[in-house]
Amino acid sequence: MTESSSFPGASQVLTLCKNIFSRIIKASDNVPQHVGLIMDGNRRWAKLKHVEIKEGHNAGFHSMSRALELCYEAGVSTATVFAFSIENFKRSSAEVDSLMNLARSGIKQVVQNGEMAQKFGIKINVIGDRKLLPDDVLREVEAAETITKDNKRAVLNICFPYTGRDELLHSIKEVVQATQLGDLASSDINEAAIDRHLYTGGSPPVDLLIRTSGVTRLSDFLIWQVSRRDVVIEFLDCLWPDFGSRQMAWILLKFAFSKSYATGETDPEDYDVEARGSPLKKHV
Amino acid sequence: MSKIKERVLRAQDDECKTSHRDKQRVSVVTNATRKSGKPGVTDVKGAVGSVLLTPPDSEAVRRKLESQKGVLGKSSGKIEFIFYKILLCVLYMLYACARYTQYHYNRAKILILNLAYSPSNTPQLIRQDVLKLQKLPKRLAAIVEKKREGDVGGGVSGVLNDGSDLVAWTISAGIKHLALYDFDGHLKRNVDEFRKSVFHKLTKYYDPSNVPKFAIRIPQWNKVYFNAPGQEADDTTSKKVAIEISLLSNRDGRETIIELTRTMADLCAQNEMQLSDITMKLIDSELTQLVGHEPDLLLYFGPNLDLQGFPPWHIRLTEFYWEQDNDQVTYSVFIRGLKKYAACKINVGK
Incomplete structure (x- = not known):
């Protein structure tokens, strides 16, 4: 679902589809409450497309907005995104600077003219070891938090810098x-x-984690929260800038289906077989 | 800070004594066997039924629906709701069809892979597979699950068998450390049977006169066992082992971290420790002593990755491997996990 379609009115139709889809998912009553995102692959995407790394991070930011929009529409109450790891300070200073700039402008954009913050009433929290942030970024972050602090509908935790x-x-x-x-x-x-x-203390427990770019590691993200039983972990092969509403929709549908299916299955008779010592009778 | 370790271990010991009722506790969660999500017709019917028939529990949905009352008042909200429920069913059916195809594709793939990779109880074959790899994990971990009592390879004996298979493959591959995790701790509770089972498995792989030596460590109880019962190493020379196996359970995860926090809080209260003494390095070294080292590769043999409470501190950079829709502990998953690990590159932060 890209916006590159040239048919007149196509984007309206797409928005309508997205809205209907999120309502449908919402009606299933099995929507993840807290989604974690590891947005991996921006730099590889930039290399593949032969553009500057900065462009890659920009594309990644748009990709994040698309994914979050669908999540919040469908009723996800909290999203936590891994923006910057403490380990990322090891990168070249030029890239760290450009990431900091992107963060600053990104936060500004979300707060000031980004429809997202207003439309969904998103409260922004920047979590992590904030002592490590440069002063100007920290100021921007604090401004964003004060502006959005009264928003109640959804929460966006930005991990920056975090492990x-x-x-x-x-x-x-x-x-x-x-x-x-x-x-x-x-x-x-x-x-x-x-x-x-x-840091995620006030949020509901994480029940879905998404990581892109085919890497199957947590890389020190939400280790305590995600190692719980029954947390769904999705590793995708696509690079983060290519991750769009379509992939997000598929994941939400998969999540809703498996959860409604699981509630249909949880029959107490299944469980205390061992206690009674009776042979297992598979019920259909 | 050996004091900390002692205390935590003592606390765990006490807990272990008092937790006998735990053993009787029906393992409610384990038995909820993760069905491989095979979407048969009955499943769809079940899912669709539960969707249509159960009213929405969540407050949010209700509120949302109420807020959408249009000109027609309440009834329009209801109609809209039913409309979306019907659309949801349609979506679920489409999804089930797609999933059904995917499931059978995956199962076929697994079947072929199982045929392609078979260790047939010979370490040489495994060695050959491994020699092609660029690098091997130093420490391997695997999550095993107890299946339903009635299934093939189900019950506690199934877990013991899966565990000893993994030990045999790991020794043959030349990896020196293996951590076996099962949520309820069946392996450590039945450690004597497990030792026998491992020994028995190894005699199938190796010449009976030359079975590799192994040590089994249970971090929770701070115990180490050598070889099978009755063949314990008596002198130091025979304590040289081919593999060290740690048996972990849910208690080694979060609960150990909580125990550690409690101990440090007590020490701080007694002024034997300052708050500033609590550092990343201290916690890391304590947890390494209490649980073990971070594994390089974690194998999971279920259909969808679920970490099941694996010690959280220890999965920082661990590579995960599992095969979608697989539900058996097989050599093909093991060797493909090693291959995946050999191909990946880890760069912290960069």
């Missing part, structure tokens, strides 16, 4: 500190406590 281990360390430290201050008894330290103190 999963750093997040976990941060949470562990906060929990330990809370016990020191007497807010939490050490016997009350449990999974929920760690969850609360993660």
Whole structure:
């Protein structure tokens, strides 16, 4: 679903299709609540197309808007995107600078004239070790957060700069500190406590993770959240700038189908076979 | 900070003693065998039925629908809702058809691959496959699942058998470290049977007089076992082993991290430790001691990747491999995972 189609009115038809599709998915009542995105492959895409790396990142940004638009329309309440890893500071300073510029202008765009923020009422959170950000970017980030702080419908977490281990360390430290201050008894330290103190603490649990460009690693993204049982992990072969509404739609449909199918299947008789020691009777 | 490790281990030990009821706990979740998602006609019927017949639970949907009340009031919202439900069913049917084709394509592929790669109990064949590869993972991990009692290769004995197959292939491939993860810890609870099963499997692969030595480590209980029961290594020379196997379960994941946090909180309360002492390096070294090293490659033998609570700290850069719609522990998945690993390049951040 690209906008390159030259038929008059084609884009309207596409928008209509997208809207109908998202309503349909919404009606299934099996929409992921929190989607994680690893937007991998912008640089490889740029190399393949023989354009500057900057262009690749730009294309990636548009691709992200397309995917998120469909998600939010279909009723996803939170999305977390991996924009910049702490490890990315190892890249060439020119590229780091251009990424920072892109982030600055991107955040600006989303906040000021991007319809997305207004249309969906998106609240933007920038999560990660923000001490590492340059001052001007940090200012932009804070401005974006204050402008969107009253939006209630959906949340966009931008991980910038972030690693999963750093997040976990941060949470562990906060929990330990809370016990020191007497807010939490050490016997009350449990999974929920760690969850609360993660950067994604206020969000629903992650139930879908998407990574593009054929790499089957987490690369230190949401390690705590994604290693849970029943989190759907999708690894796609396409590069992130080529990831569009079509792929997103397919993933949402797949998710909804498998979840409605699973709820249809969960018959208690299936489970306590072992307890009763009775032979398994497959029910149809 | 060996104090930390001691404490965590002690805490885990106590927990282990008190958690006998855990053993009786019906493994509700395990038995929910992940069906390979084979979309038969009955499944579609089920899915469609559940879609049509169950009213929407979520508050959001209801609110949305209410907010869409048009001129016609409530009934138009209902009509619209039914309209979308019907469209959803149509979509589901189309999806099921596509999925059905995909499923059978994948199954056929797996079948052919299983025929193409067969270890036939000979380490030499595995060695030949491996020698073609550019690099091998130093540490391998695999997630095994207990299948339904009645199925082929189901129940605890199925898990033991899958585990010992993996051990035999890993030894033959020349990889020195293997971590086997199963959610409920069937392997570690039945460690003696597992040792026997591994030994038995190895006698099929190797000459009975020359069976490779192995060590089985259970990090949760801080125990190491050598070889099969009755053949324990008595002196230091025979403690040289061909492979070290760690048995992990859900407890080695999140719960160990929580235990570690609790211990550090206690130490901080007793002023034996400062908050600033908690660093990435400290947590990493503690978790390495308590659980093990991060694996380079994680093999999963289910139809869709599901990490099932695998220790989160340890999957930072781990490469995952699984075969879509596969539901068996087979050599073809093992060797194809190694091939995939040999072909990938890891660049941290760059």
